Amino acid sequence: MRVVADHTSSGLNDGIQRSDCPTVYDTIIDFIRLLRWHRFSSKLLTDNSVLWKLDVSSAFKILVLSKRWQARQGIAIKRKFPDGSVHTWYHIEWRGVFGCRAMLFLWTRFMSLLMWAANNTFGIEHPLVYMDDAFGIDLVGSMVPFVHNGAIHIIPTQQAAMATLWGGLKIPFKLSQEKAPHGRCITITGIRCDLASFSVSLPEKSISDLIMEIDAFLLEPTRHPTLRKWRQMTGWLSWALNVAPQARPYLTPLYDKIAGKKRSDAGVHINTSVAMALAAMATLLVGSPSLPLDAPSLTRWGLKDADVVVYTDACLSNKTGSGAGLGFWLRWKGTVHHYYCRPQRAYERIQFAETLTVVLALSIVVERSPCFHLTNFVACATKPPSMRSNLKHVQTTLAHYGSGLISSPTIVV
Structure with a gap:
């Protein structure tokens, strides 16, 4: 028998701040x-x-705690005998426990x-x-x-x-x-x-287990898994990102849903965005090959190593009142180039407009300027496009403007 001590329900964890235990x-x-x-x-x-x-x-279990803390780790074990009597044994746990x-x-x-x-x-x-x-x-x-x-x-x-x-x-x-x-x-x-092969990958069993957990999560009868289950799912998916970093945007809807929530036993509704993101991530994990460790995209580099630095900005209403405004500028061999676009339509979210500007800037620089031989590309947004922007809209934007970006250079936003 293994004793699992829950220090949260007993109140012991109330005196320990999470910020004190990094x-x-x-x-x-x-x-x-x-x-x-x-x-x-x-x-x-x-x-x-x-x-x-x-x-x-x-x-x-190999960590021996102080006697003052041992005294707080008392465990009562009750047993009812055939004659109806109840006996209680008390045990002091003198070693570390998982629930602390x-x-x-x-x-x-x-x-x-x-x-x-x-x-x-x-x-x-x-x-x-x-x-x-x-x-x-x-x-x-x-x-x-x-x-x-x-x-x-x-x-x-x-x-x-x-x-x-x-x-x-x-x-x-x-x-x-x-x-x-x-x-x-x-x-x-x-x-x-x-x-x-100088690569890392998820074992097939791990992928199948993760897919089963995603299915079970989405098929929750109440459609309201507890916050504890949400955190477990995001933790598991974050672990999978080690070998599938391109799937990172799919976690955004999950983090949006649990942001600010604290009650671990409270139910959280699964909305359409979360369901679509989990389904897409499951498909990606099944089809993703191993991650080659000699890939150029894994090379660490900074702003000083960039071939081109593009500064972008966007607004939801331009000065003509015809809709949003998108613009960016860059410096190349001593010459300043600037571009702007008024798409003649309004967007609901500034995050989407900022993301669209970055994608548009990359498209123009890569496709329309063959003189730019790019290896490392940096887009500096005055208000960086939040990963909380609607995933479906971002994917649509990338599909529309990104036909030539499949083999694009390394990009940092």
Whole structure:
């Protein structure tokens, strides 16, 4: 039996502010950056390099709390006997529990200290950790024997060093292929990482599970899933964005619906925009291939690296009163170019007008100015187009103006 302590219903979490417990994780994005750095900068990533992962068993339970807090973690267990009598046992939980609001904060601090020791004392290069999963790259790829629980395992040197650190601190872990995989292609934080193809992807089972969850969410009998379910869905979809970043706009309607809501057990209505966005994202995830890590679009660059910087602005009513006004200007080789457009129609949302201006600017610069050889394109909006603008309208705009933008340069708005 595993006891799940709910500190919210008991009131213990009321004294802990979320702002006092910030948590920062090493995500698959950080791992992608590390892989790309070793491939293109350090040049140390070779055909012998392997990936590895190590998982802490019974996370949180290895943290012993202060006696003053232990006294607040009393658990009453009642049992009714055949004779009708009821007996109550009391248990003091002296270790960390998942239901405590501060536990993620404490755990990440503890694991950060472990990663510091792993790097500075045990020589593990760039160790990363997400919750209870530590992972990294063994660049050399040499294998060494390691004895754990009476069995000999042949594992990468870096993984063995991490296991040695944990073993010395009596931190429980398993060296099974499921909990501690290593090789050229392994799954880390639920995402398949493949050094051979230098790509990341979602496992087929993860995609099918996510599609089933989306279907169950949309088919909720009341059409009002609880806020807790909404948050779970947005969290799962955000995780999928690691390998499908082009699906990010589809999350906007979900965040719009739950913005400002706080009651986790309160129902939130599924509107048409949310249903369409989830259906579109499900289709995209099924058809999306793996994400190649050598894609130029993953290269980090700033404003100083841009080939062209375009400044855009829009208004809902122009000076002639004929509708909206769209305009932008850019500087190219010492010459200033400016454009404006009055589409002779009004728009309800300034966000849509701003987005349309950015798309129009990109279309004109790329298609009508062949002298511009673009690699990196920056559009600076005076009021940046909000991702909260109507997704359907934005998609229609892109389809109308973006026929030549399918293979467009890297763009930052």
